[in-house]
Amino acid sequence: MHNEQYFSKLQRVQELFLTTVLGDIPTLILGPKLRNLGYRRIFAQIGSPVYIQNGVEFNGASCIEIGSGVYIFKGVRLDARGNKNNRIHLGNRVAIERNVDIGCLENTHIHIDEDTFIAPNVCIAGPGDIKIGKHCMIAAHSGIYANNHNFADPMEPIKYQGVTRKGIVIEDDCWLGHGVTVLDGVTIGKGSVIGAGTVVNKDIPPFSIAVGIPARVIKNRIDQDLAKVQTEK
Template identity: 35%
Template sequence: MKGKIILPDEKIKKPTNIEGIYLIKNYITNKNILIGDYTYYHCDNEQEANEFQNKNVRYHFPNFFNDNLVIGKFCSIAKETIFMMNGASHNYNAISSYPFYLYVNDEELKNQMLAQLPNRGDTIIGNDVWIGYQVTIMPGIKIGNGSVIGTKSVVTKNVPPYAIVAGNPAKIIKYRFDRAKIIELEKMQWWNWTKEEINNKIDLICLNSSF
């Protein structure tokens, strides 16, 4: 494909000579972690990329909680981002918050214990999301397309599309575009374009004056 950009094969693990950029989808073996094409994780070396599904996705026990981590296409994930999953939750409404279900051999009792645990469902990150350094995303959070998560933020509430959030807990600082443009972008869904379409319209996608 001739043009202004050449998108690499989405199955390549390291798509550029720039240090630290790894297409993280290609390092995932956990069937409960679903990551879109061209989403990268920035880290120091390939070993960290290999360890992403275990070190960056914390307390993920789908056998107990049946939860998934879903991340869209073309996301930028900075080093040491943490996705907290539902296994981090404890039942503090009972007398003890200790996870006794780990040791119960009575299936009915264990299921009752599990049913009382907080479970916010899947964590879903949209497309073209920029997640800053050392961000923590709590269980069951939904982050909209095109949003930006500031460095060291702790995301405890859902983030609307194209919002910029920061802080602990993260709060909306502003939106990247006005409401009309956000609606237009949500309909456009450029991340689902073919490589040729992206190449032909790269000025529209990447230059401030084009939109």
């Protein structure tokens, strides 16, 4: 146990040193290339090439995996601290825009699959596991929260009643519009479109178009396409 704690502290010191020294080197002065080289010492995995702008914060880098062709822009925070079972995985060609916050708590896996785009000011938070599929687009100011506060006992402060951690799945090729909120325990089916400002608190079937607070399905993309083909015939 003592050796494990010592190793963990050593990892954190190395992480702080490298991210402090390399993290703020301006992008125009070889910053991304130097970070790509230096960060290989602290991440669980990092591909090549990877483009990381200055001003990006990493915590628990030994639990973070970054694929090839990934773009991470200024103000992003990736926090995998909590314990060694945490994992943040960014697949190949994922793009994380400015001021995105992705955080674990403990025993949390956050997996963002290849070719997915996360727009500015999005928050993605455990402690439940979160799986975002391939070719997804998450618009600005959206929130994906794999937790929900328990509040059954009115005599005890809500902050002490714990949280749920059912997890969230967003399947391949989904588009979440501006300001969408996805709550714990939800699966959004493949190819779905979620309208701006929608609060998703229940499962959404594949190829759906959903809007509203709470979300309601108003169309099915496959049925719509089939109707169009039949009309053209």
